Amino acid sequence: MSKTPSPRKGVSTSIEKALDPFASALKRVTPARATPATPAKTGKPGLAVSPLAVPFPAIPPIAGVEIATARAGFYKHDRHDLTVFRFAEGTSCAGVFTRHQVGSAPVDWCRRHLESDNGGQDVRALVINAGCANAFTGKAGADAARRTASAAAKRFDCRQRDVMLASTGVIGVVLDDRKIAARMADIEAGLTADGWAAAGQAIMTTDTFPKGAFAEAKIEGVTVRIAGIAKGSGMIAPDMATMLAFIVTDADIHPNVLRALLNLHVRTTFNSVTVDGDTSTNDTCLLFATGASGAPRIGRVGDRRLADFSKALDAVMLDLAHQLVRDGEGATKFVKVTVENARSPGSARKLARSIADSPLVKTAIAGQDANWGRVVMAVGKTDEPVDRDRLSIRFGPHWAARDGAPASDYDEAKMSAYMKKPELEITVDVGSGRAAATVWTCDLTKGYIEINGDYRS
Known part of the structure; x- marks a missing residue:
């Protein structure tokens, strides 16, 4: 290599x-x-x-x-x-x-x-x-x-x-x-x-x-x-x-x-x-x-x-x-993904990339759906240190989950309104340390498939 x-x-x-x-x-x-x-x-x-x-x-x-x-x-x-x-x-x-x-x-x-x-x-x-x-x-x-x-x-x-x-x-x-x-x-x-x-x-x-x-x-x-x-x-x-x-x-x-x-x-x-x-x-x-x-x-x-x-x-x-x-192929959303309180900077980066690269997370964003369960999936599959009982997820200013459970003040109407914005932020606290990292990504739409399906034609 x-x-x-x-x-x-x-x-x-x-x-x-x-x-x-x-x-x-x-x-x-x-x-x-x-x-x-x-x-x-x-x-x-x-x-x-x-x-x-x-x-x-x-x-x-x-x-x-x-x-x-x-x-x-x-x-x-x-x-x-x-x-x-x-x-x-x-x-x-x-x-x-x-x-x-x-x-x-x-x-x-x-x-x-x-x-x-x-x-x-x-x-x-x-x-x-x-x-x-x-x-x-x-x-x-x-x-x-x-x-x-x-x-x-x-x-x-x-x-x-x-x-x-x-x-x-x-x-x-x-x-x-x-x-x-x-x-x-x-x-x-x-x-x-x-x-x-x-x-x-x-x-x-x-x-x-x-x-x-x-x-x-x-x-x-x-x-x-x-x-x-x-x-x-x-x-x-x-x-x-x-x-x-x-x-x-x-x-x-x-x-x-x-x-x-x-x-x-x-x-x-x-x-x-x-x-x-x-x-x-x-x-x-x-x-x-x-x-x-x-x-x-x-x-x-x-x-x-x-x-x-x-x-x-x-x-x-x-x-x-x-x-x-x-300018991501077919993109309609610009997304900032931040992981906080990770064990190390490297761990924080790996966790943030897992969220940002996940097709399930990206398609949910394309559908304007704050499906925080998909974020949990992307975090958990990395084998990085995560405290499940402290895991918290926020979309912009709106909490979806806190301390390992759905947020008690979760508001579907406010969350749906937020997800319609062209620029979004997802913040995840994994509760296992003090390091943080940010990765930027976009959503995954049908446009990506169409562009790449005829790339050489």
Whole structure:
């Protein structure tokens, strides 16, 4: 099984402990959003935009990065399906990737070069295609990935290893890299600092709206910007879904520090959402730092000057993760599941994921039914420590069960009214400790079956 990259030589193995002061101070921030000038498009014709969709935010230029999109032809219908980022010289990069045992060729490519000596210290380009995952394609897929990197490297006058790759789409089809090479001249001519919205659109597959987030932070009084886009709608249960996320900052941060920040925040953002419990072969989250803001360089994990930046990065990652759930295939409900008073943080996370992944819980939510018996089922099947006589369940402000029994003040009318809301909260007290965890999910509707039943058609 593939693993998340480990720290390089000379880097403390207790990275997360060094960043704990920042983690404990995190505040969830929702970036300001702009109303789209034109009606939203979906990644696949015929899909209705999710009722939980949010507008793409206003993202100003990020110094040191330009973006372009084009139609390479991986889809039959007329849409852009190729995205390229060009970065300033000296851009740092770090990534976390799927731990799926059948990783894709682009995942293997990025992991290998970011883990190598001095990897991630001068990344110059990122090439993303939608419509073909290039996963489960053997040597032919690996060769196609290498040729894609070579085409970009020649165009941007850099080494192949300094080009990152990402693909999304159908598994088991070798990437036709000739389609990408044929559009590189158009891509170079179209590079712009204002390409975030177009990029968010071009990386979509069954997504029904483009996903973006933006925040600012201070490093020694200098303002730095952080922007990101993501895609994902189904096959979402990241373990680092078909999830891709790309985040760029103009801060000047060493790759080892970027990796530490990414590993810290991915746990409570991308790894704390689930649509259907399925982990993709292509899950990738890449974080780039161009160093073009003029802020001082950060080269040490635990540097206190990172506190504000760490908080803003977490906000961007959480916002993108929430949007994945809001665009869950066929979703009509956005659901926050919190487990309290568990034996350990790991136990709390496992319990929350069991509830959030349960088809029975999710279909009950789709039917606007506060069936707390299904929540009890999802909790009990995990083998995690649970005190049955203290188990309590709440939907929003309304108690369904208290101390191992139906709540004496249960009000069916109030509960039914609450379950009609598009955004819901389920809180479960398992009474076995003091740890807590939160996972975000969506309901499971007939729409999920319809979308996946004709995915390849």
